[in-house]
Amino acid sequence: MLQEKFKKIKQEIIDELQRTKTLEQLDDLQKKYFSRTAGELTKLVKEIKNVAEAERPKIGKIANEVKKEAVEMFERIKKNLETGKQSQDNSRIFDPTIPGKKEEAGRLHILTQMRREVEDVCVGMGFMIVDGPELESEWYNFEAVNVPAWHPARDMQDTFYIKKSRNQEIKKSTDQDNHKLTNLDTNLVLRTHTSNVQVRAMEKYGVPLRCIAPGRTYRNEATDARHEHTFHQVEGLMVDKNISIANFKAVFDAIVKAILGADFKTRIRPGYFPFVEPGFEVDLSCALCQGQGCRVCKHTSWVEFCGAGMVHPNVLKTGGVDPKKYSGFAFGFGLERLTMMRYGINDIRLFHSGDLRFLRQF
Ligand code: FA5
Numbered sequence: 001m002l003q004e005k006f007k008k009i010k011q012e013i014i015d016e017l018q019r020t021k022t023l024e025q026l027d028d029l030q031k032k033y034f035s036r037t038a039g040e041l042t043k044l045v046k047e048i049k050n051v052a053e054a055e056r057p058k059i060g061k062i063a064n065e066v067k068k069e070a071v072e073m074f075e076r077i078k079k080n081l082e083t084g085k086q087s088q089d090n091s092r093i094f095d096p097t098i099p100g101k102k103e104e105a106g107r108l109h110i111l112t113q114m115r116r117e118v119e120d121v122c123v124g125m126g127f128m129i130v131d132g133p134e135l136e137s138e139w140y141n142f143e144a145v146n147v148p149a150w151h152p153a154r155d156m157q158d159t160f161y162i163k164k165s166r167n168q169e170i171k172k173s174t175d176q177d178n179h180k181l182t183n184l185d186t187n188l189v190l191r192t193h194t195s196n197v198q199v200r201a202m203e204k205y206g207v208p209l210r211c212i213a214p215g216r217t218y219r220n221e222a223t224d225a226r227h228e229h230t231f232h233q234v235e236g237l238m239v240d241k242n243i244s245i246a247n248f249k250a251v252f253d254a255i256v257k258a259i260l261g262a263d264f265k266t267r268i269r270p271g272y273f274p275f276v277e278p279g280f281e282v283d284l285s286c287a288l289c290q291g292q293g294c295r296v297c298k299h300t301s302w303v304e305f306c307g308a309g310m311v312h313p314n315v316l317k318t319g320g321v322d323p324k325k326y327s328g329f330a331f332g333f334g335l336e337r338l339t340m341m342r343y344g345i346n347d348i349r350l351f352h353s354g355d356l357r358f359l360r361q362f
Contacts, residue, residue: 194235202319239328276309306333
C-alpha cells in the first residue's frame with residue numbers, strides 16, 4: 001500500500017541521514033530522494049494519481065507531511081555539517097511518531113529459581129556446588145557407584161545409550177565444556193541421576209568433602225503426573241570423619257524447612273540403592289491433596305522425594321577415600337517434586353511444556 005511505502009521511505013531517509021558525514025554525501029542523498037526525474041520520494045508522489053479518488057486526499061496529506069519532514073531534516077543536517085557540528089548530531093534525529101518497541105522482560109524458569117534457592121541454603125551450611133556431565137561414561141554413572149552391568153538395579157534406571165564408536169567425537173566437544181569424560185572404554189549414557197558426580201567429586205577434591213551437585217538427569221521413562229524422562233535432581237555428599245545418619249537428617253531437614261516451611265511433614269523409610277548402606281527413601285507429605293489422595297501421590301498421601309544413605313565403602317574406595325577412616329552420607333532428590341509441593345503443581349509435565357500461562361505465574 002502506498003501509505004506504507006511513504007512510512008518506509010521516511011524511515012529509510014532517517015536511517016541514511018544518520019549515517020551522513022559530509023556535505024557531498026548529503027548532496028547525493030538529496031538527489032536520490034528528491035531528483036525531479038528519478039528521486040525515490042518524487043516517484044512515490046507521482047504514484048498518488050493511481051490511487052482511488054476517494055483515497056487520494058488522505059494519501060496526499062501523508063505524502064506532504066513526509067516530504068515536509070524530510071526537507072526539514074535535510075536542512076537541519078546541512079546546517080550541522082556546514083557549521084562543523086559533526087555527525088553525532090545527525091544521529092539525534094528522533095521521530096516521535098514511530099511507535100516505540102516494547103522490550104519483553106524475560107524471567108528465570110521456576111526450576112532455575114528453585115535450584116538457586118536450594119543452593120543458597122546449602123552454601124549457607126558450608127556445601128560447595130559442583131557440576132558434572134549430563135552425557136556421562138557408563139562407568140561413572142553406574143560402575144563407579146557400585147552398580148555393575150549385571151546388577152538388577154540397572155533396570156530401575158534405564159536410559160539412553162550412545163555407542164562406543166562415537167565416544168571420541170563426543171569427548172572432543174565435552175572436553176571443551178570442561179566436563180572431562182574419562183573411562184571411555186565404556187558406553188556413554190545420558191546420566192540417570194546426579195550420583196555420577198559422587199566419585200568425580202571425591203577424585204577431584206578429596207576429603208573432607210561437602211558438596212551438592214544439582215543438574216539435569218534422564219531416564220527412559222513412561223511419563224505421568226510425577227514422572228518425566230528429563231528431570232532435575234540435587235545430589236548431596238558429605239564425607240568426613242565420624243559422619244552419621246544424624247548428620248544427614250540435620251542437613252536434609254534444614255533444606256526442607258527452608259524451602260517448604262517448618263511444619264512440612266516428611267518421613268524416612270528403608271530403601272535400597274547399591275551405592276549406600278544403609279539406604280533409605282524420604283517422602284514428602286502430599287501438599288496437593290492434603291492427605292485426601294490424588295494422582296500425584298497415587299492416593300497414598302506421600303510423594304517419593306529423595307533417595308539417601310551412608311555412602312557404600314566400595315564407592316568411597318573407588319573415589320580414593322579410605323572407608324576405615326572416613327564415612328559419609330549422600331542423597332539425591334527431585335527438584336521438580338520439591339517445586340510441585342511448594343506451589344501445588346499437579347502435573348510434572350507442565351515444567352517443560354513451554355506453556356507461558358504456566359511459566360508466567362512464577
Ligand atoms: C536416585 O536417583 C539415587 N541416585 C538417589 C540417591 C542418591 C540415593 C544418593 C542414595 C544416595 P531415585 O531413582 O529414587 O534415586 O530418584 C531420586 C529422586 O529423583 C526421586 O525420589 C524423585 O524425587 C526424583 N525422580 C526419580 N525419577 C524421576 C522421574 N522420572 N521424574 C521426576 N522425578 C524423578
